[in-house]
Amino acid sequence: MRAFWLPLATLWWRELIRFWREKARVLGFVGSPLVFWLIIGSGFGDLAFFFPGALTLTVMFSAVFSTMSLIEDRREGFLLSMLVSPATLAWIQGLIFMAFGPLTGMWLSPARLAGAVGVVFLISLTFTLLGFLIAWHMQSSQGFHAVMNLALFPLWMVSGSLFTPDKAHGWIKLVMKVNPLTYPQASLLRLLDPRASADMPGLAFSLAITGACALVLLVAATAAATRTSKTSAA
Numbered sequence: 464m465r466a467f468w469l470p471l472a473t474l475w476w477r478e479l480i481r482f483w484r485e486k487a488r489v490l491g492f493v494g495s496p497l498v499f500w501l502i503i504g505s506g507f508g509d510l511a512f513f514f515p516g517a518l519t520l521t522v523m524f525s526a527v528f529s530t531m532s533l534i535e536d537r538r539e540g541f542l543l544s545m546l547v548s549p550a551t552l553a554w555i556q557g558l559i560f561m562a563f564g565p566l567t568g569m570w571l572s573p574a575r576l577a578g579a580v581g582v583v584f585l586i587s588l589t590f591t592l593l594g595f596l597i598a599w600h601m602q603s604s605q606g607f608h609a610v611m612n613l614a615l616f617p618l619w620m621v622s623g624s625l626f627t628p629d630k631a632h633g634w635i636k637l638v639m640k641v642n643p644l645t646y647p648q649a650s651l652l653r654l655l656d657p658r659a660s661a662d663m664p665g666l667a668f669s670l671a672i673t674g675a676c677a678l679v680l681l682v683a684a685t686a687a688a689t690r691t692s693k694t695s696a697a
Contacts, residue, residue: 496517497563514656515652517624518651520624523644524615525557527591549591550591557587571654582650588677589677619644627663628662629662643676646664646669646670649665650670654666
């Protein structure tokens with residue numbers, strides 16, 4: 464076990480140090496969603512409703528694009544243990560963004576705050592797994608950026624971040640129901656905004672769906688890394 468945990472901890476610490484030394488990277492990942500939240504939330508006249516969506520955006524992009532380094536690290540022999548660092552970084556950035564919650568008049572009980580912290584970690588883990596799975600099959604960072612930008616923004620926009628299902632029209636309602644990002648977003652909305660729409664999925668159901676997605680992605684990512692390792696060995 465020591466042979467596994469010591470390298471894992473070393474890689475995890477390596478990525479944390481690398482991230483915090485790049486101040487522009489920290490500013491970009493946290494500052495961009497913050498500005499986005501202030502502008503869009505002010506435009507809608509409801510900073511509190513839009514706050515969970517901006518938080519999801521922060522964690523989602525941090526988790527996914529932190530895995531882009533795997534495209535290079537894979538060639539140097541780093542495998543599935545590299546999942547820990549991007550998930551941790553995304554979680555920390557999400558917590559930093561959550562600190563701005565009181566600006567919306569949002570004050571959470573200890574139980575709701577603990578629940579939100581846990582959901583943010585689950586979201587960061589889920590999107591780290593997704594980013595890993597896609598990066599593992601990519602040959603260039605440019606291709607990774609193109610695929611993720613094409614997929615992430617549409618998923619986020621129809622997840623309940625900009626509007627809830629009761630305000631959606633036509634086929635968008637169906638898309639929101641089958642969108643896996645709807646459920647972690649619903650979890651945060653239920654915990655952070657007590658005025659959350661009754662039309663959003665319930666907290667327990669949303670957590671179950673999010674956890675199931677994370678489990679499926681973990682199995683798929685592990686299988687992809689294992690299969691590649693066996694092929695290389697052969």
